[in-house]
Amino acid sequence: MSDTKQPPPSNNNQPLLQPSIILPFIFVSLVWGATWLVIRDQLGSVPASWSVTYRFALATIGMFALAMVMRLPLKINKSLMGIAFILGLFQFFANFNFVYRAEYYITSGLVAVCFALLMIPNAIMGRLLLNEKINRNFIIGSAIACCGVALLFLQEYRASGLPLNTILLGTGFALLGVISASIANIIQALERAKSVPLVSLLAWSMLWGTLLDGAYALIIYGPPIIESRTTYLVGIGYLAIIGTVLTFPLYFGLVRKIGAARAAYTSVAVPIVAMILSTIFEDYQWSFLAGSGAILALLGLLIAMQARSPKR
Numbered sequence: 129m130s131d132t133k134q135p136p137p138s139n140n141n142q143p144l145l146q147p148s149i150i151l152p153f154i155f156v157s158l159v160w161g162a163t164w165l166v167i168r169d170q171l172g173s174v175p176a177s178w179s180v181t182y183r184f185a186l187a188t189i190g191m192f193a194l195a196m197v198m199r200l201p202l203k204i205n206k207s208l209m210g211i212a213f214i215l216g217l218f219q220f221f222a223n224f225n226f227v228y229r230a231e232y233y234i235t236s237g238l239v240a241v242c243f244a245l246l247m248i249p250n251a252i253m254g255r256l257l258l259n260e261k262i263n264r265n266f267i268i269g270s271a272i273a274c275c276g277v278a279l280l281f282l283q284e285y286r287a288s289g290l291p292l293n294t295i296l297l298g299t300g301f302a303l304l305g306v307i308s309a310s311i312a313n314i315i316q317a318l319e320r321a322k323s324v325p326l327v328s329l330l331a332w333s334m335l336w337g338t339l340l341d342g343a344y345a346l347i348i349y350g351p352p353i354i355e356s357r358t359t360y361l362v363g364i365g366y367l368a369i370i371g372t373v374l375t376f377p378l379y380f381g382l383v384r385k386i387g388a389a390r391a392a393y394t395s396v397a398v399p400i401v402a403m404i405l406s407t408i409f410e411d412y413q414w415s416f417l418a419g420s421g422a423i424l425a426l427l428g429l430l431i432a433m434q435a436r437s438p439k440r
Contacts, residue, residue, distance in 0.1 A: 149386060152378040157394045161401025163371045164236040165409065166363045167228065174353050176228035177345035179364070182354065184220050184338040186368035191331040194373060200325040204332065211321050212332035219312035220337025225344070226305035233298030237284040237406070240399035242302035244277045244425065247396065249310035251389035257314050260387045266432045270389075273396050273428025279421030280399060286417075313388045316380050326384075327377050334372075396429050 170179045195202055204212065230239045247270060254260035285295060315321060321329060345352070355361070382391040400422045407414065 149382065152382060153391075153394060153397075156375050156379045156382070157397035158401055159370055159375050160394065161240075161398045162405055163367060164240050164398075164402045165405060166366055166371070167231060168236045169359055169363050170367075171228070171231055172355060172357075172360070174355055174360070175345060175349040176232070177225055177341060177349060178353055180224045180228055181338060181341040181345050181352075182364050183367045183372065184224075184334050184341055186364065187372035188331065188334040188338050190369050190373035191327065191334050194377075195325070195327045195331050198325075198327060200328045202328050202331065204324050204328065207320070208324050208329070209332065211315060211318070212329055213336045215312050215315050215321075215329065215333035216336030216338075217340060218308045218315065220334050221340040221344070222308040223305045223312065225341070226301045226308060230298045230301035230305065233294050233301065234290060235284060235288050237399065237402065238281065238288060238295070238298065239302045239305075240402045241277060241280045241284055242299060243306055243309075243395045244273070244280070244399055245303075245395075246306050246310055246313075247273070247389050247392040249307060250313055250392040253310060253314045254317075254388035258317055258388065260389065262389065266389060269428040269430070269432030271428070272431060273393075273425045276421045276424030276426070276428060277396070277399075279417050279424065280403075281421075283415055283417035283421060287415075310388075310392075313380075313383050313392070317383050317388060322384065326380055330376055330380070390432060393429050393432060396425050400425060 170176070192202070227239060230242075251260075251262055251266070251270070255262060288295070290298075316326070316329065316333075379391065379394065382394075385391075403414075403418065403422065
């Protein structure tokens with residue numbers, strides 16, 4: 129099948145800590161670390177699905193505008209439109225609806241920590257569908273990082289004070305979001321998907337995702353509801369433009385450059401960034417568990433990222 133052909137090996141052996149990789153990696157981690165605080169503020173009188181719809185409606189406009197500014201072709205054939213639809217279904221509909229739903233039951237910290245596990249399904253599906261090899265450094269780094277993630281989860285679980293059944297329900301929604309995001313990661317990295325400029329593919333996939341979000345919100349919650357609160361509207365703008373239009377091309381570009389598993393290490397850094405921001409803005413109190421988990425997660429990240437991109 130054409131989607132599983134081995135890509136040219138021209139840049140598969142580049143060091144992962146070079147500026148063209150580490151700078152977008154850091155930017156995505158910082159921006160998405162801040163989105164958890166913003167998403168939490170979106171959960172109020174507006175149903176989550178309508179907030180998701182508003183975010184991606186604005187992001188769709190921004191992504192099409194970016195494609196036009198970059199003078200990228202927007203016309204794609206039926207086969208690629210099908211890929212755009214599937215990408216929109218899993219990334220911009222299922223993933224984010226599960227994330228917003230999870231935050232109704234558990235803290236944003238717990239949801240962010242759950243997403244740190246994205247590297248696992250990405251590594252498995254990347255190996256099976258993209259022929260991405262997993263080397264020893266990645267395995268060692270991931271094992272260390274998973275220990276750190278476990279400590280972070282334990283800390284957030286203890287601090288939340290929520291009943292176990294609530295924790296399990298929220299975690300279940302979060303993990304469904306992780307699986308949806310991982311499927312989307314792999315889909316956009318298929319050789320067929322890479323035949324169209326990434327920004328163009330994202331523009332169409334966001335349009336499909338927005339239509340699905342809006343249809344779902346209308347069926348489940350009825351006519352659109354929106355808050356006029358300034359922080360809500362500014363939050364929608366931040367999530368749409370900074371948290372989506374500027375970051376998704378960078379993140380998916382990383383998936384294509386260094387592989388789905390390593391790109392997912394942004395999700396390991398994100399909860400640590402979120403906790404640091406919570407310390408600044410919400411008086412978050414660090415514990416021994418949180419500190420130990422953060423150190424282990426970062427150590428694992430550094431070990432995995434010091435390796436070179438896997439040859440396929």
